[in-house]
Amino acid sequence: MPHKRLILLIALCTTSALACTIPVFRFALDRWEADKFHLVLPAAVAQDAAVQDLLRPMRANGKANLDITTSKDPAQQEAVLLSSRDSGKKIWSGKLDAATLAAVLDSPGRQKIVQQILAGDSLIWVIADNGSPLDTAEVERIEKRLKFLEQVAALPIQDPNDPDSQLGPGPPLRLKFATLRLNRDDPAEQVLLRMLAGPQTAIDPAKTSFASVVFGRGRVLGAWPLDILDDAALENACMFLVGRCGCRLKNENPGWDILLNLDWEKALAAPQSAAPSSAQPPAADPAPAPAAPPPPAPSARPAAVPETVKIIPDKPQAEVQPGKGPYIASMAAGLALLVLIPRWIKK
8 A cells, every 4th residue: 555655646746747837726617617507406496487587687698507307206396406516416406586596606705716816816715614612723724824835835847839738818927825704603604504515525514623624616635624634634635726727637636526606707808907905096185285296307218028927926926935835845756756756566
């Protein structure tokens, strides 16, 4: 078993060395469409005129990653939302009306996740807890560790001339580990919490405080109970997502999706700088302001070279140079193991 783990580590390091330079989180945002959830209606409900009117916007080029079907089971009496994976985990069931459909499609937590992704955050750790002193201490530990990892991590160097490493439309590429804390008893977030817990996980949001890491177009890499989410697990998840995308096929990467009522293509193509704070000009002074001195003449400088990739680090550039993060260190360690494994096998 130890030998298999060593070989896996070396394979991962070798794969990452040959991959494109786009980080996993951004490759997913640019190229991975969200898997569809399934809203299954009883036959009687599907034929109801009010329900048909309610669902018509969802059927005709709807924004959400949602398929709507009619059940062939005559015993089914309620609408059921099933997960996007083959497991078909039941996420929600009940009477379908305007209020319940709105809760299925969206929530304040999901709006915040979308806002942070479109702002350029690399990944969001969503922490669901009950607010107890023990959980609060765990949340503080996680946030402290993420701040440290953000300081020592580094994005892959981008080559604007590499045709395989071109970014799609969206926010500037930057390194940012965000957190979002939710109360797991919040009725508005129950659908989201069940999705974050995963289609096959043993985590019960009603009984267990946990954390999930979200990236891309609402992709969840994994979910961990807070009491087992140690520093190593945090580091492994973060460094995987900011590292080079080794496999471009979504289904060969770990994780699952959440349901979001958003047209990602339009949202990513929209101007990212249109923030409310900068949309309105400052109010005029009631009293006339003194005349300002003329601005200094601009100094001569070379013409700017167009860039296809823009990186905005949240720290001085000297702190995000390649080779200083634990992910790079693990690559070096993996290569070193190529030399050591034959000796261990002989022993």
